[in-house]
Amino acid sequence: MKHSRLRFFACFTLLCAATQAGAADPLKLLYEIREPMSYRDSRGKLTGLAITPVTQAMDSAGISYAWVETPFKRQLSLVEANDEAVCAVGMFKNKERQKFAKFSLAVLRDTNRPSIMLAHKDFQPDKNLDLIHALSLPGIKMLKKDNASYGSVLDDAIERSRIAIVTTTAESKNMAMMIAAKRADFIFVPEEEALNMIRSIPNGDQLHIFKPLGMPQGPERFLMCSQLVSDELIQKFNKALPK
Structure with a gap:
């Protein structure tokens, strides 16, 4: 016991x-x-x-x-x-x-860093296009990380535009390299991050920043x-x- x-x-x-x-x-x-x-x-x-x-x-x-x-x-x-x-x-x-x-x-x-389009230099839409019209251009492709969200406003615009999406599991820097290689036309990233990518990745000179009119503030x-x-x-x- x-x-x-x-x-x-x-x-x-x-x-x-x-x-x-x-x-x-x-x-x-x-x-x-x-x-x-x-x-x-x-x-x-x-x-x-x-x-x-x-x-x-x-x-x-x-x-x-x-x-x-x-x-x-x-x-x-x-x-x-x-x-x-x-x-x-x-x-x-x-x-x-x-x-x-x-x-x-x-x-x-x-609020000071809204997302922009980091795009291949051949992607040159009219600068007067707003977000929905830019996303609705015929034949363009967006590169998107699998299961990623960009905040409710951008997520809704992507869904409404029905843009063709190329999905990937790659991290952001590799996604920028994929855009430089023309695997798709653009990705959404904060502008400061986009500028850093243009400076740091191979073939960064193949990229540029496009800002549709009326982009929402950073979520x-x-x-x-x-x-x-x-x-x-x-x-x-x-x-x-x-x-």
Whole structure:
């Protein structure tokens, strides 16, 4: 009987220790290198427009976290699978994603960096075209990352125009290289990112920026979290976000 009690208390102690260890596990924050949103500076420190406010809020709220570099499509899969507590950083919010994910308040309101068309130099529409008419030009093709969103306004315009879409799992820099090689006519990216791509990729001189009239302001970006991330943690993070 005595040995049974000892075994019971030993197992109970181990169970409590495991539970406490699990509770202390850092929240995994998923990101991909995509300047200026997320990149490493000259000292190797992770920074960027989407990274900095998240880091500040996590530290201010006292939330334990760990950065995990993860390809975009894998980020979506991990959040939707809900096998662990993870958040993808700097994501757009749309109706499809809200079916399986929790969202923080906006971590970035990128109003000064609306998306533009990074296009092959042979793609030269009339500069007076608005977004819908530019997307409705006959014979053109848009390169789009599989399952990507560009915010509700652009997503709706793409759907309404019924433009031909070439999908890919490639990351943004490789997508720009595909445009330079004329695999499609253009991609949507923030202007600052487009300028960086033109400067840095091979054959960047084959690319240019086209801005349809009336482009929407840059959409808000969020933490997109799996359902295992508690509402209490998200609320704690929200309260600590820089105003």
